[in-house]
Amino acid sequence: MGGIWEDTTQGRRYGRRSSVRWSECMGSPQIDIVDDLQPHAAKSYVIDKKGYGLFADDAGAALVAEKGWRDIYVCGIATESCVLATALGAFEIDLTPWVIEDASASHAGQHVHDAGILVTQRFIGVGQVIKVAELPPRLVAPERQNCSA
Numbered sequence: 001m002g003g004i005w006e007d008t009t010q011g012r013r014y015g016r017r018s019s020v021r022w023s024e025c026m027g028s029p030q031i032d033i034v035d036d037l038q039p040h041a042a043k044s045y046v047i048d049k050k051g052y053g054l055f056a057d058d059a060g061a062a063l064v065a066e067k068g069w070r071d072i073y074v075c076g077i078a079t080e081s082c083v084l085a086t087a088l089g090a091f092e093i094d095l096t097p098w099v100i101e102d103a104s105a106s107h108a109g110q111h112v113h114d115a116g117i118l119v120t121q122r123f124i125g126v127g128q129v130i131k132v133a134e135l136p137p138r139l140v141a142p143e144r145q146n147c148s149a
Contacts, residue, residue, distance in 0.1 A: 045063055047060050047063065052084075052086075053082065053086040053087075053089040055093065060086075071095070072087075072095050072096065073100060073135070074090070074099050075104045078106055078107065079106050079117060080108070080115055080116030080119070084116050087099050087120055087123070087124055098130055099124070099128060099130070100130060100135070101117055101129050102131050
């Protein structure tokens with residue numbers, strides 16, 4: 001199972017991020033891919049995003065266009081900012097974003113995650129926010145499709 005990994009190191013060093021005093025997730029170990037995800041990272045694309053969302057600069061949009069992707073499945077940390085920005089960016093360029101609610105979170109707490117989900121639903125539609133269990137089978141790793149509880 002592949003995907004897009006967004007590297008947040010460069011976009012947080014200069015410019016707009018200094019106005020919000022952001023100083024986290026700029027280097028190791030905070031941006032390291034955890035061991036459990038290493039096998040998947042080798043089959044994925046790494047984007048050094050320059051802003052909150054995947055479409056903040058041309059690299060993300062270029063990869064999506066090159067691959068012909070129309071549905072964009074989004075999850076991650078900072079539901080209220082990075083996840084929301086990527087979903088809204090996809091929506092604004094006529095792609096179909098799907099935010100995976102239970103695979104996202106906020107370092108500011110559950111109430112901020114919930115607020116991010118609410119705003120996301122207002123922007124892209126209630127039906128575009130889904131749970132991991134609702135992912136299409138083609139996106140689920142084969143070893144996870146037949147797991148027993």
